[in-house]
Amino acid sequence: MRFVDRVTADGADGWPVEAGRYRLVINRACPWANRTVIVRRLMGLDEVISLAVTDPIQELIAGEVHWVFTAETGSPGGLDPVLGVHALRDSYLKRDPDYDGGVSVPGLVDVPSGHLVSNDYDQLTLDFGSEWKRFHREGAPDLYPERQRDEIDSVNEFVYRDVANGVYRSGFAPSQASYDRAVRILFDGLDRLEDRLTRQRYLLGDHVTEADVRLFPTLARFDAVYHGHFKCNVRKLIEYPALWAYARDLFQTPGFGDTTHFDHIRRHYYGVHTAINPTRVVAVGPDPAAWLTPHFREQLGGSPFGDGTPPEPPPAIDRVPVVVPL
Structure with missing residues (x-):
């Protein structure tokens, strides 16, 4: 960089x-x-x-x-x-x-x-x-509150090292040994996140922070491309009760799902990584409408923006295709 x-x-x-x-x-x-x-x-x-x-x-x-x-x-x-x-x-x-x-x-x-x-x-x-x-708009959240910065930084470091970058280390591993090591670290990391999110609604507690913003894109891509394309197939995201519910909670929060374009995600990963997908055949699933099913995370308390408010819908020029409910 x-x-x-x-x-x-x-x-x-x-x-x-x-x-x-x-x-x-x-x-x-x-x-x-x-x-x-x-x-x-x-x-x-x-x-x-x-x-x-x-x-x-x-x-x-x-x-x-x-x-x-x-x-x-x-x-x-x-x-x-x-x-x-x-x-x-x-x-x-x-x-x-x-x-x-x-x-x-x-x-x-x-x-x-x-x-x-x-x-x-x-x-x-x-x-x-x-x-x-x-x-900033009125009601914009504080995603990096000063009193939580050390903990946010620590979570971000772990998420990047073991999970967000871990899927790439697994997918582009040059040998069986490096793949085995990377995929083990990845799923150990997901297990840690599952445990953490069983006890609280968001990574730092009751409200969305920078840490949630950094984890969400990896989860949104997990079953669509990382599970199959990158051989991260020990478990699917949907097999983690807390992580899958947490991911749906965020997806259904303004700012997250309305910036996620599943068609672009699948077409890019399967279409450009010819070293691991030489045919460039694009997988069609999973059905993105599953992201709109109830998550029940509100039972843990908290709210995404604390004392803030959700953003208005994105301007037409920035919109992604709407996911159709099941």
Whole structure:
């Protein structure tokens, strides 16, 4: 991760908070990008930071795969209507013409210059929740309360190491031994989360925090792609009573399910990882409508936003297909 400038209220890095100036480039299949869109929604920054969505299938350009804009994701003619570029890499190169590294999403781009500001997905969500406060909607939650930061950081470190990154270490393991080790650590981690969430509604207790935002995208992708495609098949998410109910609770909370695009998730993972799926055949299940079944987590008490309120529905341009109830 090379581009780690911050957009701050005081503009200390040269990038001041300013409505309409920045564009968040994501892919809806990417769990790290999904996190930034969730926080953008929860804080009410939909109209303040514009959203650009790349195609679920990366395009081969000069021998390398790239996140590109297509008509399917709102870019007629293959150019993002705001940035005027075909590939996110163009914004990397505007910032540094000599850049020859990889390109990742999410990316926060300065619209006037076209320069990439940051691809630091961890810091982006924290800054959306703190540095952009003067543009937060009324009732926006505090996802990173100061009194809980040490515990949130500890949970986040564990979730990333053993679970969120654990599915990738399992799926791309180069040997049987490394796979066996990775998948054991992954399911040990899921077992720990199951135990924790049996006793409380959210990871830190009664309200949603940054920790829940970071875990949810992995759970949303688990049965759809990680279980089969990444060989994480010791158990399915639906076989964990507390984790599955917790995941449904979050999915049915504004900001989570309405930023989750199951079609893009399946098409991306099965379509681009040709080393582990050379046929590029895309699995059709599981039925996403199961995410709308009752979860009963309210019986544990608490509420998602504490003293805050849920965000309004996303603007039409940002909406994903609605899941139809069973």
